[in-house]
Amino acid sequence: MKSAKPHTLRLLHLEDSDLDHVLVLAHLHRGGLKVNATRIDSEAEFVAALLKPWDAIISDYNLPGFSGLVALDLLKASGRDMPFLIVSGEIGEDVAVEAMRNGASDYLRKANLSRLVPALVHAVEACETRRARARADLELGESKQRLRELAQHLQNSIEQERAAIAREIHDDVGGSLTALKFELAWIARHAESKDVVGRAHSALETVSHAIESSQRIMHNLRPAILEQGLVAALQWITGRFEKRSGVSCTLRTPRELPALPIGVPLVAYRVAQEALTNITKHAHAGRVEIDLSLAGGVLSLEVSDDGVGLSNDALGKARSFGLRGLHERARTVSGWVDVSSHPGKGTTLILSVPLPKVHKPVLEPMTASVEADPSRWGDL
Ligand SMILES: Nc1ncnc2c1ncn2[C@@H]1O[C@H](COP(=O)(O)OP(=O)(O)OP(=O)(O)O)[C@@H](O)[C@H]1O
Ligand SMILES: [Mg+2]
Numbered sequence: 001m002k003s004a005k006p007h008t009l010r011l012l013h014l015e016d017s018d019l020d021h022v023l024v025l026a027h028l029h030r031g032g033l034k035v036n037a038t039r040i041d042s043e044a045e046f047v048a049a050l051l052k053p054w055d056a057i058i059s060d061y062n063l064p065g066f067s068g069l070v071a072l073d074l075l076k077a078s079g080r081d082m083p084f085l086i087v088s089g090e091i092g093e094d095v096a097v098e099a100m101r102n103g104a105s106d107y108l109r110k111a112n113l114s115r116l117v118p119a120l121v122h123a124v125e126a127c128e129t130r131r132a133r134a135r136a137d138l139e140l141g142e143s144k145q146r147l148r149e150l151a152q153h154l155q156n157s158i159e160q161e162r163a164a165i166a167r168e169i170h171d172d173v174g175g176s177l178t179a180l181k182f183e184l185a186w187i188a189r190h191a192e193s194k195d196v197v198g199r200a201h202s203a204l205e206t207v208s209h210a211i212e213s214s215q216r217i218m219h220n221l222r223p224a225i226l227e228q229g230l231v232a233a234l235q236w237i238t239g240r241f242e243k244r245s246g247v248s249c250t251l252r253t254p255r256e257l258p259a260l261p262i263g264v265p266l267v268a269y270r271v272a273q274e275a276l277t278n279i280t281k282h283a284h285a286g287r288v289e290i291d292l293s294l295a296g297g298v299l300s301l302e303v304s305d306d307g308v309g310l311s312n313d314a315l316g317k318a319r320s321f322g323l324r325g326l327h328e329r330a331r332t333v334s335g336w337v338d339v340s341s342h343p344g345k346g347t348t349l350i351l352s353v354p355l356p357k358v359h360k361p362v363l364e365p366m367t368a369s370v371e372a373d374p375s376r377w378g379d380l
Contacts (some may be wrong), residue, residue, distance in 0.1 A: 008034040009124070010050050014059035014071055015087075016041040024058060024087065030169045031117025046071050050078045056124055061088030069095075072102050075291060081130055083123035109209065151328040159222075159266065166222035173214050205256045212358060223269060230265040231257065231292065234272055241276045249276075249288040257294065262354055263333045268292070268301045270329055271351040275303035275358070283307025283347060296304035299332070299335075299355055310341035326351070 011028075014022045021039045028035045040049055043066045057075065059068040068086045074086055086099050086107040096107045104121035108115055184207060187201035217225070225233045231253045238251045272290060279285050285307035293300050315323065323339060326349075330337045335353035 006098060008036045009054045009120075010053060011037040012046075012054045012057045013037050013039045014041065014046060014063065014066075014068065015039055016060065016063050020060070020087075021102060023110070024113065024116065027113045027116045028120070031304070033120070033239065039259075042066060043070065043074075047074060050075065050080065052274070054082060056083040056085065056120055056127075058085045058087055058120070061099075062093050068104075069099060069102065071100060072104055073085050076103055080135070081127060083120070083127045085119060085123060086118075087113070126368070140296055148328065148331070151325075152332050155325065155332065157327055162221040166218045167222075169214050169218050174211070175206055178212065179213045181211065205237070226265050226269055229257075230268055233265065233269050234290060234292060237269070237272055237276065241280070241288070245280050247279070247285055247288055249290065251290045251292075251335075252259060253292045254294055257292075258355060261333065261356060264299065264335075264355075265332050267329050267335065267353070268351060271301055271326055271349070274326055275349045278306045278322060278347075278349075279303075279307065285346065297355055297357060299353045301351040302348060303350075304346060306346040308342045309345055310339070310347055312341075317338070325347075 009028075012150045013021055013024065015024070018039075021037075025035065025037055028037075038049070040046060041063055044104040057071070059071050068088065072084055075082060083105045084103065086096070086104050088107070091107055091109065099107055105126065106119040108119060158320070167189060181204060182206045184200050188197055188204060191197045191200060211314075222298045223233055223236070225236045234251055234253065238249050241247070242249045276288070279288055283305045285305035288303065288305045291302040291304075293299070293302075311355075313322075323337070330351055332355070333353050335351060338350045338352070339347065340350075341347040
């Protein structure tokens with residue numbers, strides 16, 4: 001016995017006969033086990049004993065007003081995992097099978113205790129292994145949860161950082177470029193030399209180009225179009241996708257949409273954005289369909305293409321974070337993302353977000369949803 005032998009085994013012995021108790025101890029000593037045993041024989045004592053730490057329980061099957069099977073049930077109900085051996089004078093095969101099914105580690109006849117030591121050692125070791133596995137599972141679960149929280153925190157930090165950069169570009173760079181444009185226009189109007197007018201016009205073109213670029217960068221960082229509602233933002237991103245990729249894209253939206261809870265429009269927008277980016281990068285699609293719908297209190301955004309479909313290793317790629325990020329994003333609003341695909345038959349990505357019941361239907365775009373929209377600069 002690797003783990004139990006070096007220390008004294010704390011043994012709870014459920015046995016009404018003193019003689020049988022001594023017999024069991026004699027077998028254990030003879031087998032080389034150091035044992036610190038406590039004998040009890042009633043349900044009340046057993047319930048009280050369950051609060052203490054034991055390395056193993058050996059139980060008689062028949063006890064006055066109590067039984068090994070009831071003790072086993074009580075142990076199970078306590079939620080503790082402990083080796084439990086039934087040692088009995090008379091035990092039928094069906095009772096033994098039932099005991100094993102209920103979680104007993106082993107059963108032995110009092111008439112033949114030669115197997116007692118190996119059975120006890122095996123039960124203690126098996127229990128130790130189970131406990132170690134349960135500890136490892138718990139740690140793994142906690143670690144996964146921490147990782148999930150970290151990923152969500154990172155997503156939120158990225159959105160806040162993006163919003164801050166977009167705001168600065170808008171207020172600072174955008175403001176300065178607009179002022180510069182006015183100054184240059186004034187110079188162009190008042191300059192007498194043709195050369196200066198020419199230079200001023202060329203500078204105006206450069207500034208206009210820089211303004212367009214800063215607006216584009218701003219939009220990519222934080223789509224201000226979301227201020228006009230999710231539907232408007234989806235229309236905008238769909239149009240831009242069609243223009244850039246040349247792939248035809250149909251958008252279907254409900255005529256009425258409730259005011260969406262904070263965070264939902266941005267998550268839905270980012271899902272559409274990543275899905276369309278993926279289609280551009282991977283799908284070789286000819287058609288794309290985007291469906292925004294509300295059914296049974298669940299908002300769904302479905303993006304499907306008729307492209308090549310996901311390869312077998314697609315979702316396990318170590319360096320691909322787009323779809324993984326979407327799962328984390330969806331969780332931040334209590335939603336989830338499903339991806340389905342058939343080779344050669346395209347890919348469908350669905351975001352589902354259950355909405356709280358309190359929202360009353362209103363038409364989008366509308367100002368009420370702007371108030372609830374986290375994409376407003378002021379909210380961040
Ligand atoms: N619409 C699609 N059609 C075909 N394959 C796709 C589609 N969307 C995703 N994939 C496959 O799934 C993989 C994982 O996608 P994911 O968005 O997670 O990562 P990525 O696009 O490769 O990288 P990134 O981290 O920049 O998003 C892709 O590498 C691609 O092979
Ligand atoms: Mg991607």
